[in-house]
Amino acid sequence: MGEATIKDIAKASGVSISTVSRVINGNYPVSREARERVEEAMQKLDYRPNAIARSLRNQKTNLAALVVADLSNPFFMEIAKGLEEEMAGIGCQLVIASSGGSVQKERELLDTLIEKRIDGLVIASSDNEGGHIKTCIEAGIPVVLVDRSIEGIHTSQILWDDEKYSYQLTKLFIDNGHKDIGIVNVTLTNPNGKWRLEGFRRALREAGIPEKPEFISSSNFSSDEACYFVTQMMAAKNRPTAIFCANNIMLQGTLQALRNLGLRIYDDVSVAVFGNPECNRYISPAVTAAGQDTLKMGQMAGELLKNLISKEENREKTMILKSEILMGGSIRRIG
Amino acid sequence: MGEATIKDIAKASGVSISTVSRVINGNYPVSREARERVEEAMQKLDYRPNAIARSLRNQKTNLAALVVADLSNPFFMEIAKGLEEEMAGIGCQLVIASSGGSVQKERELLDTLIEKRIDGLVIASSDNEGGHIKTCIEAGIPVVLVDRSIEGIHTSQILWDDEKYSYQLTKLFIDNGHKDIGIVNVTLTNPNGKWRLEGFRRALREAGIPEKPEFISSSNFSSDEACYFVTQMMAAKNRPTAIFCANNIMLQGTLQALRNLGLRIYDDVSVAVFGNPECNRYISPAVTAAGQDTLKMGQMAGELLKNLISKEENREKTMILKSEILMGGSIRRIG
């Protein structure tokens, strides 16, 4: 049993535990003879330093946490992947926790993460209040916000340029002759939802197209709700000729609805999405999108977090990631 | 700063640290008066117990680890989701680590996880040797193997009935008149690969159909390699009329290849997969599959792990999860 402690090694090799520790860490001079005896003993007893004890002494756990709403959303998983990659560089492993979108659950998660004394936190928060995140910061935990900013929280952030690319996609519809455009949005309490709607609106406004409330989904977040909304919207006698989806999940629901209704992309309705359409791997025409480099977002989050942890660059930093308009064949020229 | 320790609380409330500890844990009698003073102090100083110190003392970290090859594979993420859900029940959070399929990396990960003294490990190992996993077990860490068993490792496992369902899918092809059937398999050193090929072979054998080596992919694991293999295979003048994919990633590569070649599922080639076809959300005909309930696999893994941790059921257990044949429209009747 890997139960050997530093004390056992000391005894086995006839030196003090201080000396053993110095051999392990290599940060103080130890005679060759002693070192060899210690190393031999460690080998023989299959010694493994206890990271818990180390953490207690060093005030450092080598653990970072990622808190998201849903583990199975590819969007978050790409972030996780990038983050893990990046943190591995400083020997930091990743605790992943999901809130299922529940504010209550998220707060509980943060509480136990604080108690666990994680070295850093990356969070795509579902909590618009931000009180608990402030608590983390006050507890001395470096925090990086991803995907969603929170009013009143000052720390490193990495976001998308929601307004700009929503505007561009909407304008793309308009330039192709569309006037009746629906938007399948996430909740407006979420800042993404707010800004993606803003961009959508600006494009309409600039083109002099009046908004139609029945074409604007008010507040959903699940694929199912999106599906329901689109089904309703497309069943009405005045239906849009184009649909803008605010993220990949909204697109999923939208496609589901269109399939159920027997409507084809391009032929029957034009579609665009803010985010990465997983479907493009499978269907054609591909859905035109404002593609997000989520892997990079994870990596950048890791970089920002490392900066905060090392205090090298203590000033918090806000990064706005650019999207790239990926032209698919899902927008039909009409009129 | 959440820097208050139990000592500070003791001082602030005029009792000993023992008493504070007893208030926190509620496992020993404390006078009402003392309790109230302590609770007040904890409130005022925003005290948060240090989980590290607790772990050191209690020999328990409330951390379980999940080690997989690729974080962004939906297959593993569903497992993660189920596992997280289940472990939350005993206040255990999840460290997630990915090896990228590298044996070397996996071993390093396990080493640091042992040092971190995690309470349990769930792993879909890429290492056929199993030496490091044995080390974990010897170090006293409960281990549950998922998706892949390892020869010589005795611990709880939860697997699929690879041979049986591969046989069934292949037989489905045969029953529909197919004789030239390709298999896009993962590496044979992986037990899944081995058994999925076995099932495939048995079906052919029973039907008296000779195997064609050029229809059997030898050893790939990435979607890209699968794509390459299928492209080659389908470009030859004698090409199969049906393709069996050994998992979701192999299917991805296969579909990619078919798209590139302009071949349509059903019309030009029949397809089936062992696993969950993410594509079925988007395309039709849906791909016929031996569906895996990966969420459940994660939950079961959590349950088995909890059993091992609590020692309630110390005997290791092997579970074989059934698949469900999901009839899509991807198999054409021919001949």
Next chain:
DNA sequence: CATCCGATAGAAAACGTTTTCTATATATAT
């Protein structure tokens, strides 16, 4: 009245490290 018991609470040991402080021996400089 002596004894014992239950309720309460403090002191101290323990968990396994790292690091400061101190001590010794040897080598170098005066």
Next chain:
DNA sequence: ATATATATAGAAAACGTTTTCTATCGGATG
């Protein structure tokens, strides 16, 4: 020969808890 570095290594404190071991005080029991 004496003072002074230098290399090496042990003792002990510290990190923040939990729990065992003791101790005190009242009251109940003989």
